[in-house]
Amino acid sequence: MVDVLLEIASDPNLEVQIDRDGIKAFIQDLIAGGTESSAMTVEWAMSEILKKPEVFAKATEELDHVVGRNRWVTEEDILSLPYVDAIVKETMRLHPVAPMLAPRLSRKDVSVDGYDIPVGTRVLVCVWSIARDPVLWDSPEEFMPERFLGSKIDVKGQDFELLPFGSGRRMCPGYNLGLKVIQVSLANLLHGFAWRLPDGMATEELNMEEIFGLSTPRKFPVEAVVDPKLAAHLYTEA
Numbered sequence: 001m002v003d004v005l006l007e008i009a010s011d012p013n014l015e016v017q018i019d020r021d022g023i024k025a026f027i028q029d030l031i032a033g034g035t036e037s038s039a040m041t042v043e044w045a046m047s048e049i050l051k052k053p054e055v056f057a058k059a060t061e062e063l064d065h066v067v068g069r070n071r072w073v074t075e076e077d078i079l080s081l082p083y084v085d086a087i088v089k090e091t092m093r094l095h096p097v098a099p100m101l102a103p104r105l106s107r108k109d110v111s112v113d114g115y116d117i118p119v120g121t122r123v124l125v126c127v128w129s130i131a132r133d134p135v136l137w138d139s140p141e142e143f144m145p146e147r148f149l150g151s152k153i154d155v156k157g158q159d160f161e162l163l164p165f166g167s168g169r170r171m172c173p174g175y176n177l178g179l180k181v182i183q184v185s186l187a188n189l190l191h192g193f194a195w196r197l198p199d200g201m202a203t204e205e206l207n208m209e210e211i212f213g214l215s216t217p218r219k220f221p222v223e224a225v226v227d228p229k230l231a232a233h234l235y236t237e238a
């Protein structure tokens with residue numbers, strides 16, 4: 001990636017020039033935007049699943065059926081794993097990485113749903129609340145991946161009740177990569193290991209507090225016990 005950017009930077013005919021500082025910022029953007037967001041989403045997904053062992057059982061059934069126990073999940077499998085996809089969407093509904101997206105500035109006076117927004121207003125869209133609005137969602141506080149089975153609602157910026165990647169021209173440019181990373185890592189965590197809470201810990205005891213800010217990580221890291229589920233040689237091969 002750095003090589004490609006340096007090559008572009010050396011092109012004198014570029015309409016918008018990019019210098020070395022620009023390249024540094026670009027790389028920083030990719031690392032900052034592309035690592036914590038996916039890791040945080042996977043951690044929330046595992047937390048919700050640990051609270052609802054029946055979701056783990058259903059995911060295991062799907063993975064056993066589609067992938068089988070003799071190999072890991074690949075990117076190509078994802079299209080055949082609708083339940084895993086539903087878990088990812090439901091996790092992003094309840095735990096959007098950026099609960100208020102990136103701030104916008106109105107470029108002209110507008111009226112939205114009866115609210116007058118003057119030019120130059122800083123506007124924050126709280127997708128966290130929209131995704132938990134009881135007018136839009138049944139049992140909004142409940143983790144129910146099934147709600148997305150057979151539903152057309154997607155996370156790609158077109159369905160305004162679910163905008164974990166934002167929407168419009170400032171929507172997350174990495175959404176496709178981010179989604180794939182989350183789907184494949186989560187599918188493999190569920191496929192490769194049996195997950196349970198530490199001995200003596202009831203599902204209600206798992207703390208689900210979040211730190212509400214620019215992003216919404218768990219307040220306390222999740223702790224779990226895992227046992228391998230697949231053939232032993234799969235854990236030693238690179």
Ligand code: HEM
Pocket residue numbers: 029030031033034035037038041096097098101102103164165166167168169170171172173174175177178179182
């Ligand atoms: C779970 C994965 C991810 C989530 C949930 C996520 C979420 C978001 C959100 C909500 C925004 C603001 C969009 C808006 O205000 O409309 C954003 C912007 C951005 N994201 Fe992501 N992102 C993810 C993965 C990635 C990846 C993998 C990359 C790059 C490799 C990336 C790079 C960026 C960049 C550069 C911006 C700023 C875009 C701009 O301001 O024009 N993100 N992301």
